[in-house]
Amino acid sequence: MYDHLKSMGIIAIENIDRYSLRSEAEYDILKIYYKKEKGSLFARSEKFKYPRQKKTVLVDSGTHKYKDVTEISPILRHVVDELDRVTKHDKEIIDHKKKILQDLKHLEKVVSNKITEIEEQLKHL
Numbered sequence: 001m002y003d004h005l006k007s008m009g010i011i012a013i014e015n016i017d018r019y020s021l022r023s024e025a026e027y028d029i030l031k032i033y034y035k036k037e038k039g040s041l042f043a044r045s046e047k048f049k050y051p052r053q054k055k056t057v058l059v060d061s062g063t064h065k066y067k068d069v070t071e072i073s074p075i076l077r078h079v080v081d082e083l084d085r086v087t088k089h090d091k092e093i094i095d096h097k098k099k100i101l102q103d104l105k106h107l108e109k110v111v112s113n114k115i116t117e118i119e120e121q122l123k124h125l
Contacts, residue, residue: 004078005083013086016034016035016086017036018033019031019087026051027049028052028072028073028076029047029048030048030076030079032048033045034046048079052073053073053074054068054070055068055071056069
């Protein structure tokens with residue numbers, strides 16, 4: 001399922017916590033952070049270096065001027081897509097848990113208010 005990550009030698013995909021991507025000169029630096037293991041002081045991470053893809057693009061069609069530009073490599077783009085799927089899934093689970101807890105707190109408040117209301121009605125009888 002995560003072929004590009006596996007081709008990089010990453011086998012514990014479920015342990016990926018987050019990633020960062022930055023550019024330095026002619027390279028893109030991808031850093032993958034793993035979930036902190038129990039008893040460990042520091043979270044583990046790995047760095048990967050990808051050369052930027054070079055392209056020549058037409059800047060002005062009237063004068064036929066071209067400019068050299070660089071952009072993220074297609075392979076790295078696929079890796080980032082896979083990392084987004086891995087990290088977004090974790091975020092969705094956390095958001096879903098948060099939503100359930102909020103719903104539970106709201107329900108608790110509604111039930112508490114209803115009990116108070118019924119007790120007040122009983123006092124008036």
